[in-house]
Amino acid sequence: MDRSDVVAELEKLARDRDSRDELAELRNRFTIPDGVSYLDGNSLGPPCRTTSAALTELVDRQWAPALIEAWERHDWWSAPRRVGDRIGRVLGAAEGQVVVGESTSVQIFNALTTGCRLAAGREVVLVDADHFPTDLYLSRSVTRLLGLRPLRVPMGDAVGALDEHGDEVAVVFCSAVDFRTGELADIPGVTEAAHRRGALVLWDLSHAAGLVPLELDTWQVDLAVGCTYKFLNGGPGAPAFLYVSHRHQDSADPVLTGWHGHRAPFGMDPEYQPAEGIDRFRIGTPQVLSMLALEHALAVFDEVTTVRLWEKCGELADFFRHCFAQLCGDLDLTIVTPADPARRGGHITVHAPEAARRWKALAERGVLGDLRNPDMLRFGLSPLVVRFSDVVRAVTELADISRTGAHLDDRFGGSGLMG
């Protein structure tokens, strides 16, 4: 078969899979521009069709008529906890353990300082060497601030490092999914290994929440954080979540003692008295517009389980690999994401020289992927918005660009925010 026949066959296969996909209906909840294959829902999920109407309702029917009274009348006050409980359901967390607000970076600081204080007397923070940069920067800052020692190890060596340094380790801080390679960590295994040595775990779930079936309570995870603008589709910079297990809440001693975490916030007590439960981890006034847009986006998770989303994500990944093997085998491209479904997350990363140029050339052809300079292309497989036909299109265009050298054209050489 020549290449066009191969492509035609893959496209037929994709159409067939799409037509049988019972999640396809949910895709209509979101707006994706016609002609765009969106494989970057792992960076920023798309809006719901109804998001702008929900914001209009919030501004014109809550804020405008009720003004200050809206905090109580429309229960904005409880939003960090209420939205937290909703996210808790996709994390495998019983109520009262998740709170939402601030940026992921701030919640990392909040969680890590809290964890280190809970494990006072231990001097090492074991940090995933391949963590997203903000996690690395903040773990460096926190250890310096508290007089502790950071120890960076590749995620795969975490259990071995615990065997060696376990008694000194306060907190093990890892990413559930490697932002570069898409590799999925062994969350229950690392958690159990940490607990065996008396350490706590803090998981960054940014690339897992809303996709990977998580069981934080069952796995006895101590602390977790994550962003909500990727697979949870909460909107640009949507507020982050923090999970603190019931086991630790009432002995925790947070550093970020904002007034929303006070036992009686409107008592205007000059001394801080921490609230009971997860409210202790509230900080300042939540950004209500962003918070309630997130709440609106979470409604879709009442209609589908992460088990089903994860299953489709795996099928998309297998199909990506199948297309890639057929179309890219002879090109200067390599998939770096593990093939084993148990070891991969929600995106497939392709090693490609001059990745920025290929990423721009793909975008010009309507395939929005993601770039990690200098040589990685990421293709996010958010199962709510990606179709099998998007996958075959992405791989076909990537192969064509790479084969023809289309990306070497001058117009793909400029620099921008990312590349």
Add this chain to the structure above:
Amino acid sequence: MDRSDVVAELEKLARDRDSRDELAELRNRFTIPDGVSYLDGNSLGPPCRTTSAALTELVDRQWAPALIEAWERHDWWSAPRRVGDRIGRVLGAAEGQVVVGESTSVQIFNALTTGCRLAAGREVVLVDADHFPTDLYLSRSVTRLLGLRPLRVPMGDAVGALDEHGDEVAVVFCSAVDFRTGELADIPGVTEAAHRRGALVLWDLSHAAGLVPLELDTWQVDLAVGCTYKFLNGGPGAPAFLYVSHRHQDSADPVLTGWHGHRAPFGMDPEYQPAEGIDRFRIGTPQVLSMLALEHALAVFDEVTTVRLWEKCGELADFFRHCFAQLCGDLDLTIVTPADPARRGGHITVHAPEAARRWKALAERGVLGDLRNPDMLRFGLSPLVVRFSDVVRAVTELADISRTGAHLDDRFGGSGLMG
């Protein structure tokens, strides 16, 4: 004259003042429900009439079509700095010194830790004893974390305390306007006294920004923070601002080293390299919906100076006192806010036993004021939204309720978020 004649005369005076008020036209930019006198813009400003349309534009014409590319195409990336510069103009700050994002509580932590590190070797943080609670809680937390000593003194004693302890003081941390009494601090005087002793100043401008004519650069203020949902009308929980003087930016060593503050955020460097300038003080991904609603609300400040806003605010305050003297002189009510225009901020506080009941009774009559338990009513005089007729109405209703004991009715006895 009997009381109804007095009221009629005050109402006539108010109508006359309102009809000659050239800021009245700007009030139409905002939505205030018919029949409501809103004297709580010092807690939460009202939305602009066009805010919901601006959000629809953002969601449907930026996020939906551009998806991830919107960060660059619509310059969301620069928003924290761009919106910061816009706020800088009402603070008397030249460009490149203000950044917006996170909650006020987080920015207090950010600013105070930064200030203490800039003043390393000094052991005392002089803290306004009458600060808003979150300022008190976070100054306690920061001093504990850094091994420093907090010294709480009433704002009026700050200069005296500097004379006594000046050489030990790292940072003087005060509120520009006392949230309870509405008293305005001597910002240039305290700043100068601090500098004379080698200390830095950090001002919380939450109750001043967008109202009091500020000259942070001229006064050589070092650091400042503030919320944007009061006189700046940014929306519920709108992101806070941080001002860091040019003088300190490049020697600052922030604790909250999020990836947005990195010199090359998309380089994905495993080591933190701080950005030059105000970008160093960015933390995590900003909540774009809330951030751009704030930006939209700031447009009104292109059309009016804080000098003019402050002038009208003073006229409203004088008129409040005049009405109060006429109608409340024989009642169990006392104004605690200074009469001197140079010593008061944007709200007038009335001492009133069982304040919560009176506050609820006022709200039932369409006068939305504010409550600070157990015995303070606050009446915010946001000059963009408050009319002279609102002032006379508020005082008339307060007098009537207090005189008749209407607030003693059972229906005002329930408890809610605040009272």
